[in-house]
Structure formats: structure tokens, C-alpha cells
Amino acid sequence: MKVMLDTNILISAIFFPSAQTRQFVRQISEDHSIVLCDYVIDELRLVVERKFKSKRVALEQFFLELPFELVHTPKDIEVGDFPSVRDQKDSPILATAILENVDVFVTGDKDFLVLDLKTPQILTMSEFLEQYTDSSNHT
Numbered sequence: 001m002k003v004m005l006d007t008n009i010l011i012s013a014i015f016f017p018s019a020q021t022r023q024f025v026r027q028i029s030e031d032h033s034i035v036l037c038d039y040v041i042d043e044l045r046l047v048v049e050r051k052f053k054s055k056r057v058a059l060e061q062f063f064l065e066l067p068f069e070l071v072h073t074p075k076d077i078e079v080g081d082f083p084s085v086r087d088q089k090d091s092p093i094l095a096t097a098i099l100e101n102v103d104v105f106v107t108g109d110k111d112f113l114v115l116d117l118k119t120p121q122i123l124t125m126s127e128f129l130e131q132y133t134d135s136s137n138h139t
Contacts, residue, residue, distance in 0.1 A: 001031075001032045001033065001103045001104060001132075002032070002033045002035050002069075002100070002101065002102040002103050002104075003028050003032045003033065003034055003035065003102065003103065003104045003105075003106060003128075004034075004035040004036070004037065004096075004097045004100070004102040004104070004105045004106070004120065005028075005034065005035075005036060005040070005105075005106050005107075006040060006093065006105065006106065006107035006108070006109055006112070007040050007043045007044050007047065008107060008108040008109060009024075009106050009107060009108060009125060010036075010040070010044050010062075011044065011047060012108070012125070013025050013062075014055070014058060014059060014062045015052055015055060015058070020125065020126070020129065021125070023129065023133075024106075024125050024128065024129055025066070027129070027132070027133060029066065029067055031132075032132075033069060034066065034067060034068040034069065035068065035069050035071055035097075035100055035102050036068045036069070036070055036071070037070075037071050037072070037073045037092075037093060037096040037097075037100075038070065038071070038072055038073050039073035039092050039093055039096065040073075040093060041063075041070070044059070045059070071096060071100050072096075073092045073093070073095075073096045074092070074095065074096070074099070077091065077092055077095045081095075082094055082095045082098060083115055083117060085111055085112065085115070086111045086114075087109075087111045090109065090111055090112065093112075094112065094115075097120045098119070098120065101119075102120045103119070103120060103121065104120055104121045104122075104123055104128060104132075105120040105121070105122050105123070106123055106124070106125055106128050107122060107123075107124070108124055108125070
């Protein structure tokens with residue numbers, strides 16, 4: 001399954017690791033194909049520069065260790081061709097998820113979570129773990 005991650009999920013996984021984020025990253029790394037778009041990576045780097053300057057090395061190390069497919073976010077999207085997102089700056093992310101045929105988009109952003117789309121399925125990290133964790137793997 002192709003799973004695309006939003007900026008806020010990456011921030012949680014990199015800078016605020018918890019048992020949940022570690023389980024999530026382990027599961028998507030082992031069982032799914034991770035998709036990251038260049039728009040999200042650029043947004044993440046801007047956030048790190050602004051809020052976590054001392055963590056730049058941790059960010060680059062995370063990218064080296066995380067197996068992912070990098071996809072290009074089209075610069076000239078016709079927003080009317082895609083579902084409307086309240087925050088227009090998020091439109092390229094949703095358009096990329098749709099164009100790349102991702103199965104699940106994982107985010108904590110309510111502007112995405114209120115959308116009612118069949119594909120991609122839009123879930124929080126907790127919802128993803130609830131739906132896609134094999135209960136036989138729990139100890």
C-alpha cells in the first residue's frame with residue numbers, strides 16, 4: 001500500500017518520538033511504500049529552520065534512514081480539478097496524493113481530515129495504526 005505522509009506527521013516522528021510514532025514509522029517502513037512529495041519536504045525544512053535549527057542534522061539523518069519514494073509536486077495545478085481544501089496552501093499536497101495514486105494520506109491537519117474522499121483515504125496516525133496494524137503482532 002502506498003502511504004503519503006504530511007509535514008505534521010514527519011515533525012511528530014522526528015522531533016517528538018513516542019511509542020506510537022516509533023510503531024507507526026516501523027510499520028510503514030516494513031509493510032508499506034512511503035511516499036513523500038517535494039512540497040512537504042520543503043515545508044518541513046522551512047519549519048526546521050524556523051523552529052528547530054539545532055535539529056537540522058536529525059532531519060537529514062531521518063531522511064537517510066527512512067525508505068521512501070520522492071514524488072514531484074506539480075507547480076501549476078488547477079485547483080478546480082481537485083477537491084477543495086480550506087487552506088489553499090495545502091492544495092498541492094492533496095493534488096499530489098491524488099495524482100500519485102496513494103492509498104492513504106496520513107495527517108494531523110483538520111483541513112484534510114474533514115474531507116470525505118475514497119482515494120486517498122485520509123487518516124490520522126492513530127487511525128492508521130488502528131486500521132492497519134495486525135493485532136497478532138501485538139505482544
